Amino acid sequence: MSAKISDRAKIAEGAERCVKAGRLAEAVVEYQKLLDGTGQDIPIGNTIGDLCLQLGQEERALKLFQANVDALERRGAYSQALAIAKKIHKIRPSVPESIVRMGDLYGQLGFTTEARIEYARAAEELEKRKQIGPLIDLYEKRVRIDRSDLTTRLKLARLYLGESREDQALSELNDAADLLYVRNENDDAEKILLEALAIREGHPRTLANLARVYRALDRTDEAARLLERDLGKHGPRPDVLILLADLFLEKGEEDRAAPIYGQILAEDPRNSDVRAKLGQIEIHRGRLDQALEYFDPLISGFLQKSDDDKAVGLLGLILMSGVLHLPTLERLAGVFRTTGRLHDLEGVLRLLLAEFRTSGRESDRLRILRELFPLASLDPEVIREAEVLGVIENLRKDASEQGLGVRSVGTDEDREIIRMNLAKAELYVEQGLVRNARRILENLLVLYPEEPRVLKKHEELIYLRSEVEEDEIPEIVEQVGRKEAEVILPVAGPPLPKRPSGPKPAPPPPPKSPLPSPAPEPAAKPAAKPAAKPAAKPAAGPAPSAAPKPPVRDTGPKVTAADLFAGLDLVLPTSPSDPAAVEAGPVYLDIEDKIEEEIEALEAEFYKQLKERTSVIEKDLVEIVQDFRRQVDAKLDQHNYEARYNLGLAFMEQGLFDEAIAEFELAAGDAERTADCWGLIGRCYLQKRNYPEARRRFEHAVASAPEGSSARYALSYELAGVCETLDDTEAALALYHEVQGWNPKYRNTAKRVKILEKALS
Secondary structure (H helix, E strand, C coil), X not given: CHHHHHHHHHHHHHHHHHHHCCCHHHHHHHHHCCCCCCCCHHHHHHHHHHHHHHCCCHHHHHHHHXXXXXXXXXXXXXXXXXXXHXXXXXXXXXXXXXXXXXXXXXXXXXXXXXXXXXXXXXXXXXXXXCCHHHHHHHHHHHHXXXXXXXXXXXXXXXXXXXXXXXXXXXXXXXXXXXXHHHCCCHHHHHHHHHHHHHHCCCCHHHHHHHHHHHXXXXXXXXXHHHHHHHHHHXXXXXXXXXXXXXXXXXXXXXXXXXXXXXXXXXXXXXCHHHHHHHHHHHHHHCCHHHHHHHHHHHHHHHHHCCCHHHHHHHHHHHHCCCCCCHXXXXXXXXXXXXXXXXHHXXXXXXXXXXXXXXXXXXXXXXXXXXXXXXXXXXXXXXXXHHHHHCCHHHHHHHHHHCCCCCCCCCCHHHHHHHHHHHXXXXXXXXXXXXXXXXXXXXXXXXXXXXXXXXXXXXXXXXXXXXXCCHHHHHHHHHHHXXXXXHHXXXXXXXXXXXXXXXXXXXXXXXXXXXXXXXXXXXXXXXXXXXXXXXXXXXCCCCCCCCCXXXXXXXXXXXXXXXXXXXXXXXXXXXXXXXXXXXXXXXXXXXXXXXXXXXXXXXXXXXXXXXXXXXXXXXXXHHHHHXXXXXXXXXXXXXXXXXXXXXXXXXXXXXXXXXXXXXXXHHHCCCCCCHHHHHHXXXXXXXXXXCHHHXXXXXXXXXXXXXXXXXXXXXHHHHHHHHHHHCCXXXXXXXXXXXXXXXXXXXXXXXXXXXXXXXXXX
């Protein structure tokens, strides 16, 4: 290695002597001997290029400089590349390609204003030369770098038309109209859209945008006539029919919208959007049987995809309409039964039981009770219901045969302890604090080792793992403590003690105030969590002999549809109130101050331990990574793009984003991976919260992806999200419109468009 270094030094000294002696051609020959395909080639190439200029070999110098610009750009060294590009521009100041290249490099560095200036200069040169192809490419770059540039979009559309590229021309005209619509310049938007409609009559996106503009101008009747006229000329087309039906629905003309939706559904029974809209129309009309009929295939589809929350949400639209529709409630019970959501099933069964009791449907009442009893065998209300119907012994026998036998736990106080602690454990599980819930159940098993409900719940939690992050625990514990104080822990006895050896200890003293039975479920997750009886309802216990026991028919569990769907974010077609009179509840124990003290102590200790070990961990990790990188660079060729790409993915997965960026920049030299690599680099900068740099990398990725490819639109979607983060709403909306034009159902593009349009207007 030393010999090679000494040889290079001798060659360099000889070349310098030739330069000093004025023998430039000999110096060029000597310097060329130093070119070895490494990073040192760039400064040597610049030196050779300068000598070639002095020798009058301009073309040869330009090729060397251009090769250096390419190499530096591949490495991401845009500032150095720009310096050489400026040198090229000085040599050939009127060559559009060199001006465009400077604009590209300014764009890569984030200097968008300078990039626009260079592109404008290049456009003047290309217009003089009437070079349409390069001019189109240049305008496309200007539109990408400034998506709100309306003038350039319109020029680009005219050029597309001149080249018979109608699809792209229509896309640009519609994008321009979108920008005007967002700016509330709807009269100008109408002119552009009418021009687009003259290019291609019946173009779906143009029709949709023109109808939207007419609605914004309060000319909905004209929008309807436009769509009806198109249907008369071109026959029924689903996209136009949907536009017309949506227009009628927006105007509140459901009787005109419903037949059109029905026509679409007859042709395409799998159109879930239309089916959902028809269901909502039927809810408005009060025809809940028909609404359930429309929703039922959608519910089945959601269940096949294991998306039971959406299935529950559709049924919630019917149940929250102001009428308790029993077929829908039975369907909801079937959903919970199929998906194993037994706690939710119990709430629905209680509601059905109350309804069948009120309406005197004894056979249905008995059917529901048979299913409810194994789920709530300790509940005094369920036991009394079974006693009134005279089936308590049969139900206990059936439960025992199914392995759900009810073991006597002694007094009502025992039942209340079990009920209260199971509710408390459930609350902790819902908040993700599985270990806390498991500890409660272990304490219960000490006192009641053979209680089936406790055993079953404990078994469910054995393999369940918490997904709560460490830094979230203090806040969640505080929330649980507050909720616990509100709904689970009225003034009561001390925590469950460990059971000593010997005879079973006496149970804790009975509560001094009534306990809710069962405890209401907290709305902690966006899913239907049925609540049980109102908190004001007293717990079952030995009543004074003078007080007669009220009949079951008047005191059954009161569960409402609002309780079942309290946790769901439903957009209701109607929102009538579902009144439920709740009396004053019991006196609750205020333990908030104590919880805050505990949390502060835990946080202090946690951060103390974290601080003590962080510096060592970081030091070790940095040394390991640096050593690994040195070994990789020594052994791995920089042009081994496959290995560099995989290495970048590995670094990215481990959260080593700077190292990942370096590898992806090398892997981007592979033309097939260029767009993918720049997109991954953009994601790394997102993780580093460097949003301006992330935007620049995603823009480069979009520009590198093939025109019209799915990869390009996927990257555009990610770029739109970054623009949203940077509060560049117009740019984000323009990108979403591009993606929507490609695939309206891609991810949540339609929703983002609607939200951003509303925000800008």
